[in-house]
Amino acid sequence: MILSQIGYYSLVFVLAISILILFYCFKQLKFLNKNYYLNLINLNFLQSLLVVISFSSLIFSFLNSQFINRTVYENSHTTKPFFYKFSGTWGNHEGSLLLWILVLIIFSLLFLFTSQKKEKKYLTLTLLFQQIIILGFLIFTLVTSNPFDIIFPIPNEGLGLNPILQDPALAVHPPILYIGYVGCSIIFSSSLAALMSQSVNGNWASHIKKWAIVSWIFLTVGIMLGSIWAYYELGWGGFWFWDPVENVSLMPWLTLTALIHSLAVIEKKSQLKGWVIILSISTFVLSVAGTFLVRSGILNSIHTFANDPQRGIFILIFLFLLIFLSLVIFFKFYKQDLNLNKLTFTNDLSILINNWFMMYFLSVVLIGTIYPIFLEVINNTKISVGPPFFNKLISIFLIPFLLFMGFGASLGWLKSNFKKIYLQNVVLFFVSIITSSYLFLFIGDKGLFLSLIMGGSIYLFLATIRDLIKKNKQNLSQRISHFGFSLLVLSILFNSIFSEEHNFNLNVGDKFKLEKETIFFQNISMTNDKNFKKVEGIFLIQSNNYKDIILKPQLRIYNQPVIITSEADILSTLYSDNFIVMNKIDDSNMFNIRYQKKPLMIWIWISTIIIVLGGTLTFFKDRK
Amino acid sequence: MKKILILIIIIYPTISFSVDNNKINKITKNLRCLICQGQSIYDSQSEFANSLKKVVEDKINENMTEKQIYKFLTDKYGEWILYEPEFNKNTYFLWLFPLAIFIFGGILIFKKKT
Numbered sequence: 001m002i003l004s005q006i007g008y009y010s011l012v013f014v015l016a017i018s019i020l021i022l023f024y025c026f027k028q029l030k031f032l033n034k035n036y037y038l039n040l041i042n043l044n045f046l047q048s049l050l051v052v053i054s055f056s057s058l059i060f061s062f063l064n065s066q067f068i069n070r071t072v073y074e075n076s077h078t079t080k081p082f083f084y085k086f087s088g089t090w091g092n093h094e095g096s097l098l099l100w101i102l103v104l105i106i107f108s109l110l111f112l113f114t115s116q117k118k119e120k121k122y123l124t125l126t127l128l129f130q131q132i133i134i135l136g137f138l139i140f141t142l143v144t145s146n147p148f149d150i151i152f153p154i155p156n157e158g159l160g161l162n163p164i165l166q167d168p169a170l171a172v173h174p175p176i177l178y179i180g181y182v183g184c185s186i187i188f189s190s191s192l193a194a195l196m197s198q199s200v201n202g203n204w205a206s207h208i209k210k211w212a213i214v215s216w217i218f219l220t221v222g223i224m225l226g227s228i229w230a231y232y233e234l235g236w237g238g239f240w241f242w243d244p245v246e247n248v249s250l251m252p253w254l255t256l257t258a259l260i261h262s263l264a265v266i267e268k269k270s271q272l273k274g275w276v277i278i279l280s281i282s283t284f285v286l287s288v289a290g291t292f293l294v295r296s297g298i299l300n301s302i303h304t305f306a307n308d309p310q311r312g313i314f315i316l317i318f319l320f321l322l323i324f325l326s327l328v329i330f331f332k333f334y335k336q337d338l339n340l341n342k343l344t345f346t347n348d349l350s351i352l353i354n355n356w357f358m359m360y361f362l363s364v365v366l367i368g369t370i371y372p373i374f375l376e377v378i379n380n381t382k383i384s385v386g387p388p389f390f391n392k393l394i395s396i397f398l399i400p401f402l403l404f405m406g407f408g409a410s411l412g413w414l415k416s417n418f419k420k421i422y423l424q425n426v427v428l429f430f431v432s433i434i435t436s437s438y439l440f441l442f443i444g445d446k447g448l449f450l451s452l453i454m455g456g457s458i459y460l461f462l463a464t465i466r467d468l469i470k471k472n473k474q475n476l477s478q479r480i481s482h483f484g485f486s487l488l489v490l491s492i493l494f495n496s497i498f499s500e501e502h503n504f505n506l507n508v509g510d511k512f513k514l515e516k517e518t519i520f521f522q523n524i525s526m527t528n529d530k531n532f533k534k535v536e537g538i539f540l541i542q543s544n545n546y547k548d549i550i551l552k553p554q555l556r557i558y559n560q561p562v563i564i565t566s567e568a569d570i571l572s573t574l575y576s577d578n579f580i581v582m583n584k585i586d587d588s589n590m591f592n593i594r595y596q597k598k599p600l601m602i603w604i605w606i607s608t609i610i611i612v613l614g615g616t617l618t619f620f621k622d623r624k
Numbered sequence: 625m626k627k628i629l630i631l632i633i634i635i636y637p638t639i640s641f642s643v644d645n646n647k648i649n650k651i652t653k654n655l656r657c658l659i660c661q662g663q664s665i666y667d668s669q670s671e672f673a674n675s676l677k678k679v680v681e682d683k684i685n686e687n688m689t690e691k692q693i694y695k696f697l698t699d700k701y702g703e704w705i706l707y708e709p710e711f712n713k714n715t716y717f718l719w720l721f722p723l724a725i726f727i728f729g730g731i732l733i734f735k736k737k738t
Contacts (some may be wrong), residue, residue: 236667243662352736356729363725371718381714384656386664386707393722501649583669592669 001150004069007057008148010050011098014105015138017047018131025128032121040127041116044109055089055102058147062089067158070149071095077160077560079531087171088161093311094147096174100291101137103175103182108134111186115207122204125193126186132325133185136318144311160560163532169229177222177249181287183215184252187259188284191277192326195333200273205266208280210619212263216256217615223249224608232568237501237579237596239604242390247369248290251362255283258358261351269348274334275355281326288319293369350408357401364393395453402456402489403429406463409482425463432459450497457493460486481614487607491600500597505590508537512593517543519580519595533557537582537591539569551580577601651680651693654707664707 021043058071062085067073075092076085084091090099108130115123141147164170190208194200226246231239240246259279265272292315368385375381406428410421436454464483504512506521513519520540527534535555542548554567568581579596652666657673665673665680676697683693697705709715 236663238667241662349733352733356726356733359729360722360726363722367718367721371715375714375718379714382702382704383709383715384704384707385709385718386654386656388654388708389718392708393719397726503649585669586671 001066001068003057003061003064003066004148004150007054007061008146010054010057011138011142011148014047014050014054014101015135015142017043017050018135018138021047022128022131022135025124025131028124029121029128032124040124041109041112044105044112044127048105048109051102051105055098058095058098059086059089062086062095065158067155068150068152069147070151071147073151073155073158075161076158077531078157079559080161080166081530083168083171084161084166088165090174091161091165091170094141094145096178097137097141097145098147099175100178100182101134101141103178104130104134104137104185107179107182107186111190111211118207119197119199121197122190122193122199125196126189129189129192130185133189133322136321140311140314140318144314157560160531160558162561163556163558163563163565164233167229167233169225170233173222173225173229176218176225180215180217180219180222181252181290183211183218184256184284184287186211187215187280188326191280192329195277196329198333200266200277202267202270205263205276209260209263209267212256212260213615213618216253216260217612219249219253219256220608220612220615223253224605224612228605231601232570233565237568237581237594237598239601242368242387244369245294247365248286248293251365251369252283252286252290254358254362254365255279255286258355259283261354265348265351271348272352274330274336277330277334279355281323281330285319285323285326288315288322292316292319347408347411350404350411353404353408357397357404360397361394364390368393395449398489399453399456402453402460402486405482405485406460409467409478410463424466428462428466429455429459432456432462450493454493454497457486457489461490477614477617479614480617481611484607484610484612484614487610488604491603491607494600495598495604498599502593502595504593504595505585506593507590514595516545517541519593521591521593529556531559533559539580539593541578541580541595549578551578553580553582555582555584572602574602575599647684647690648677648681651684651690652677654694655680655697656705656707658701658705 021040024040024043058069060066061069061072062076063082065072065076065078065085067076071092071094075095076088080088088095090096108127111130112123112127115126187208190204190211191200194204194208223246226249227239230241230246231237259276262272262276262279266276292312368389372383372385375383407421407425410425433455435458436451439454440451464479464486467479468483470479502512502514506512506519508521508524511518511520518541520542521537522540523538525536525538527536533556535557536552537554539551539553540548541551549571551569551571553569556565556567557563558565564584566581566583568579570580571578577596577598579594579598581594583592583594585592649666652673653664655665655676657663657665657668657670657676659672660668660670663673665676667673679697680693683696688696694706698710703710703714709718711719
């Protein structure tokens with residue numbers, strides 16, 4: 001009771017402070033020329049403190065299983081392990097919104113702390129936009145999704161958390177993704193503020209680039225964690241399903257990646273200003289739109305664990321207000337660059353080409369995700385847009401993209417030694433085409449298109465290695481990230497082309513023979529865990545090529561809510577993953593077994609980590 | 625340079641377009657499990673999915689082509705069941721919008737360059 005009240009009232013105070021800060025911001029803007037300057041850091045600090053108190057009281061309600069709180073009652077259970085009681089705080093709609101607000105406010109404070117030396121008008125405006133966003137989400141939370149609702153009489157037991165969410169990767173996935181999204185809010189506010197105070201310049205670009213990279217790092221890691229989770233928890237053996245909710249997190253990632261590249265052009269050449277502002281706005285709008293699509297439940301997805309159409313309408317209105325506000329500001333304050341230089345074959349052209357492809361990929365993901373919704377509303381026709389659509393439209397364009405990426409990064413900022421670069425790249429290109437052709441000849445008939453795309457990615461791989469081992473230390477972080485990306489594309493390709501998949505039914509004690517391996521279903525055992533029963537199968541996999549492997553996939557029967565999940569067992573090595581998952585077949589003693597060999601699987605994660613490492617390096621470089 | 629080109633020309637005819645030998649898998653991966661949340665028929669173990677796998681298998685044994693099977697299923701369950709939307713008047717925009725964006729972007733860059 002007391003915890004819920006503390007939580008609720010501190011949140012109300014947070015709202016009050018938000019309004020107060022907005023008021024001071026307006027006042028400050030009005031008297032800007034008269035040396036009137038209030039330091040609003042204290043208020044922001046107080047706001048952060050209160051939101052931390054509010055969030056902590058929700059955490060404690062979850063830890064102590066205080067079922068008087070509706071959110072706790074609906075999403076927790078006394079037998080749940082401690083760690084998942086904790087992570088359950090944000091494993092639901094209300095709690096995750098509160099977390100969003102917490103991150104939003106703390107980020108605003110951090111921004112204020114680190115940018116105190118900036119121009120006052122710019123700072124005040126950024127703060128103003130930031131508080132508008134905070135206010136929007138606060139009202140949304142308090143009106144439609146109060147995490148501190150109370151129920152009487154107090155229930156004895158909670159309803160429990162969806163078991164597929166009870167997982168370590170998924171416990172940290174939302175907070176990390178949120179930090180990424182919320183970081184985009186700073187970019188949004190700051191770019192509008194810079195536009196209004198006429199300070200979109202190289203200085204601003206280097207200043208905001210840090211925030212862009214921080215958000216980008218968290219977004220990348222967040223997406224990766226979700227993908228790892230899907231790989232071992234959903235039991236399908238894939239890592240990316242083009243599920244609407246995955247798409248929604250990919251969209252701001254694409255614009256953010258484009259933004260980071262374009263910011264470099266402003267930094268070096270003071271061009272592309274309008275475009276950078278548009279990218280900053282759309283990155284955050286896409287983040288909020290993502291929240292809308294996930295929370296409103298209009299998407300048919302594995303992720304819609306909490307939804308309510310009314311909430312959707314609220315976020316939709318908020319979204320339109322944001323878009324409207326930013327468009328008005330953009331058209332009112334944006335002035336076309338006067339000294340437009342012609343583009344030459346230098347780095348900025350390659351960055352434009354990067355942006356061009358990023359926008360294409362974005363348009364594919366965007367239209368594929370929202371088109372079915374619109375079609376249903378307009379025409380009452382229900383269609384599905386699934387992996388074949390995305391794969392088709394993206395893979396073809398991947399070939400020129402890979403080539404441009406390999407070629408473009410070797411161009412200089414001012415002028416390029418064109419002949420030398422050209423020759424180098426042509427040689428690399430032919431080496432890659434031949435390698436990929438022979439690879440396919442050696443392995444078997446796999447098609448012209450695949451060998452082209454493989455050729456492209458081998459070319460990029462070689463080109464990024466060439467750039468990586470260059471002597472000068474300029475742009476080291478970019479070179480590492482590009483190398484990581486080429487490794488990622490290569491491992492995804494290898495993985496998808498050379499994966500083996502076997503689907504069969506077995507009785508306990510039976511063997512199943514594959515071409516090179518035998519799978520022996522040795523035994524089955526049943527044990528009780530804290531909040532689920534565990535049925536564990538023991539499989540022996542024998543082959544002439546390697547040592548015997550024992551894999552133990554599980555079926556879990558959770559008590560509250562009663563849900564059966566199947567847990568894959570995976571043996572990861574540097575070369576390949578052995579993945580096995582079993583399912584009970586109804587009205588039969590047999591089990592359905594899915595056994596997969598996935599080459600280079602672990603490299604998909606390793607290369608993503610390399611990409612992120614490249615990004616992190618920018619911060620250490622600056623300190624020197 | 626010429627030698628390389630000749631080499632490539634020699635290599636390429638031996639690489640033809642791929643044929644998925646496991647037709648059932650290919651088809652069921654393109655079908656949505658209507659009662660599940662975002663799973664394909666291939667991935668799902670639900671009763672509905674298992675019965676549809678059987679249907680697809682039967683239809684292949686009846687020598688129906690992939691297209692005929694899709695036609696049969698969409699007549700029965702609607703377009704919702706196909707993961708790859710057909711190219712028809714409902715989906716022109718879906719398929720062509722990204723391409724339009726690509727062309728538009730290309731024109732913008734080209735104009736700026738010259």
